[in-house]
Amino acid sequence: MAHRVIDRPPTAATLRRLERASGAIATRAVARMDEDLPWFRTMPADQRSWVMLVAQAGIASLVEWCRSPDRPPRLTGEVFGAAPRDLVRAVPLKQTVDLVELTVQVMDDHVESVAEPGDADALRLAVLLFSREVAFATAHVYASFAENRGAWDARLEALVVDALVRGERSEELPGRASALGWDGTGPVAVLVGVAPADGDTHADVRRAARSHRCEVLVGVHAEHLVVVLGGAEDLRSAAERVTEEFGPGPVVLGPVVDRLSAAGGSAAAALAGLRAARAWPGAPRPVPADALLPERALDGDPLARAALTERVVLPLRTAGGDLLETVRAVLAGGGNLEATARALFVHPNTVRYRLKRAAEVTGQVATDPRGAWTLQVALALADLGGERSLWH
The missing domain is CATH 1.10.10.2840 (PucR C-terminal helix-turn-helix domain)
Known part of the structure; x- marks a missing residue:
């Protein structure tokens, strides 16, 4: 994105005065946040201190930009780099926009007292243009966080589903799943079948499961689609709806277990049933793994x-x-x-x-x-x- 160049930047004397006042302005900005934003008052002290650091870094970045107006402001690193990445996780985008808006208002209120005589308009214009750059940088930070979080969630989800398929009974599984939003209570069952050849499989399965108020984890292993369902009282009905998102061929529902850490047994039964299901061409879809006990036994299970x-x-x-x-x-x-x-x-x-x-x-x-x-x-x-x- 091309940045706006200041036609007449504030004078060096104004910028020196702005630097000296930066601490007081940042303190006043945080005080305004405390006065005007009820949710800000409930934030932990460490997060409030991070906001103070970001405000001070923003003013310092404004001064550097005004001194070198031809240089694009490096706001992502200079401003938002002053706080840990956890701040993005703790403060939603809408609240961050409110923080930026209040900080800009406070800076604008101090223009007359900070600027040298005749320099107020130049400083006010610099603050206005800089605030626009901050808005774009804010959007970039949150978009990057969402993209990275999405990639991390996908990897973590794949690890959890793979652990269940391998029969891992680790007590760490619920903790990993909770990082993905899994509530961790209620019955769990695993559904397996052929993955569809096209479409956004993960998104389609999630929509189908959540239409039945069901928690869900999704993984693809080779040509198999593995779906972990939980939290709903009627997992069978949820499985029937989710089955519509599978590819052609049998879909097998593993037995219901009481917790996620025991879902490896449900996955093992479902996969064994899927291997044996071809021996029952007329099987319903989905078919419970226990309904395939004869075929599974003949298959050596x-x-x-x-x-x-x-x-x-x-x-x-x-x-x-x-x-x-x-x-x-x-x-x-x-x-x-x-x-x-x-x-x-x-x-x-x-x-x-x-x-x-x-x-x-x-x-x-x-x-x-x-x-x-x-x-x-x-x-x-x-x-x-x-x-x-x-x-x-």
């Missing part, structure tokens, strides 16, 4: 095999009442209850009662296609694998 043992095999074995024998007979008979009753020499209502009890203890209905498939795989793996001892 030890967690899925353990879950089938715990949720299906052991409950049937310990329930008694011939439940296991009845479930095997129903599966062998293709779900025909009358044929099962004849094979077991019992009444069909007895078969129905036993199947109801089996559904209560396992969560699987033997006459439902998916339930029958899950029961068949669980029992077959128990017969073939290390769970054989369960039957003895």
Whole structure:
């Protein structure tokens, strides 16, 4: 941006007087801020001292500019470099504009008392032009901060999501996520699928999640889009909306966990489900990872095999009442209850009662296609694998 050159800069004598008065002017400016800006009075003492340093640096920069009017003012370094970068984080842009405006007003009020006779108009014009340069520099500082913060946030978010994908259970994860605005309370679940080929994926996913008042972290690993959802009571509904932003193919929702530091388990289950989902072409979208336990177990997922043992095999074995024998007979008979009753020499209502009890203890209905498939795989793996001892 081209800067405005002062046609007639203030005299050297005026500039010397301005230098001597700079401390008093800065002090008066801060006092005006304290009088006129209620939020300024609540600032910590260290931040208020930073504002004083910036005001003094601004007056010093004005003097140097007036002495060399052909030189563009280096306001970003000379003025804003007087305070730590944390000041930009602590004071919003609108409040900084108010601070600059008050400082310029105070400088303008002191023009008559500082300027040599006949030099007031030149000094007032210099203050006006300089204030315009400060306004542009302020916008540049905050734009640079926002750009750097955005890049830093993106890197930090990628690290958090990558740690979850790798199964890291570090207690540092919530702290890192909180730096990204994650509240840290409520249930969490991980959603995975194919990343879309085009579009602003991160922004689209965030809009979709926040439409359900859901906290969200987004990462792309190879061709996979990984979305961490949290904070909402109904994560399933949020996942259904976010699924619309994924690319073609299956989308798998990991089990809900109670905190972010445990979300690695949800991510592991979701990724295992995504690998096995092609074995269930008619799966809903999204499909819960637990609904893919049979396919995951056949794909070699030890967690899925353990879950089938715990949720299906052991409950049937310990329930008694011939439940296991009845479930095997129903599966062998293709779900025909009358044929099962004849094979077991019992009444069909007895078969129905036993199947109801089996559904209560396992969560699987033997006459439902998916339930029958899950029961068949669980029992077959128990017969073939290390769970054989369960039957003895």
